Amino acid sequence: xxxxxxxxxxxxxxxxxxxxxxxxxxxxxxxxxxxxxxxxxxxxxxxxxxxxxxxxxxxxxxxxxxxxxxxxxxxxxxxxxxxxxxxxxxxxxxxxxxxxxxxxxxxxxxxxxxxxxxxxxxxxxxxxxxxxxxxxxxxxxxxxxxxxxxxxxxxxxxxxxxxxxxxxxxxxxxxxxxxxxxxxxxxxxxxxxxxxxxxxxxxxxxxxxx
Numbered sequence: 001x002x003x004x005x006x007x008x009x010x011x012x013x014x015x016x017x018x019x020x021x022x023x024x025x026x027x028x029x030x031x032x033x034x035x036x037x038x039x040x041x042x043x044x045x046x047x048x049x050x051x052x053x054x055x056x057x058x059x060x061x062x063x064x065x066x067x068x069x070x071x072x073x074x075x076x077x078x079x080x081x082x083x084x085x086x087x088x089x090x091x092x093x094x095x096x097x098x099x100x101x102x103x104x105x106x107x108x109x110x111x112x113x114x115x116x117x118x119x120x121x122x123x124x125x126x127x128x129x130x131x132x133x134x135x136x137x138x139x140x141x142x143x144x145x146x147x148x149x150x151x152x153x154x155x156x157x158x159x160x161x162x163x164x165x166x167x168x169x170x171x172x173x174x175x176x177x178x179x180x181x182x183x184x185x186x187x188x189x190x191x192x193x194x195x196x197x198x199x200x201x202x203x204x205x206x207x208x209x210x
Contacts, residue, residue: 011048018066021059026106030114033060064124067104067111072128074102079135086143087192090184091200093139097161098176098204105165112166133158140188157187177201 020041024032035056039046053059078096083089096103115122133154140150163169171179180200185191192200 011051012042012044014052014062016042017049017052017059018062021063022066022107025063025114026110029110030060030118033063035059064111064121067107068124068128071103071108071111072131075132076135078102079139085190085193085196086140086188087184087190088196089139089143090188091180091192091196093136093157094180094183094200095203097164098173098180108165109168129158143188153187160187177204 017038020038021033024038024041033056035049036046039049049059053062075093075096078093079089081089081092083092097105100106111121112125115125133151136154136158137150140153141147145153181192181197
């Protein structure tokens with residue numbers, strides 16, 4: 001039994017390799033994600049990598065899957081979350097921009113950079129952008145906005161956030177929180193109520209003191 005545990009420890013696990021690859025991707029871009037540097041970072045042998053992945057391309061494909069599931073999957077889910085008002089629905093979505101456990105902006109930036117040099121990743125990015133904008137448009141349609149207005153508001157909202165990511169905009173947590181009611185009003189034309197803002201702040205209270 002002991003020898004089995006040692007063998008497993010020597011090889012690592014797929015998730016350990018994937019987590020290390022993620023860190024290298026967000027720190028140095030896709031060119032930094034190579035098998036030997038990964039093995040050195042993990043203190044594992046290069047051959048142990050191939051116990052879990054056929055090759056580097058298989059690992060990179062898993063990174064794309066991870067990004068798609070987290071960022072696109074979560075954004076679509078937040079658009080579909082129950083809400084009584086459009087302002088509450090906007091705040092549900094804005095959870096993504098406040099909580100990196102929901103939407104990983106570092107990963108998004110790395111993926112967009114990667115897509116500039118890899119056609120398959122560019123194709124995946126175009127598809128995800130379309131899915132996200134469609135989900136945002138459906139959100140506005142659900143609250144009675146005309147089709148053209150729903151599409152335009154969705155694009156204005158989404159492209160603003162993409163701009164935040166592309167520019168690596170930096171602002172303190174409290175500054176961002178202070179701007180959110182005005183953003184909600186800007187994006188949907190309806191200001192959130194004090195109760196809606198309080199509920200939003202309450203679910204992110206830990207971050208304000210963390």
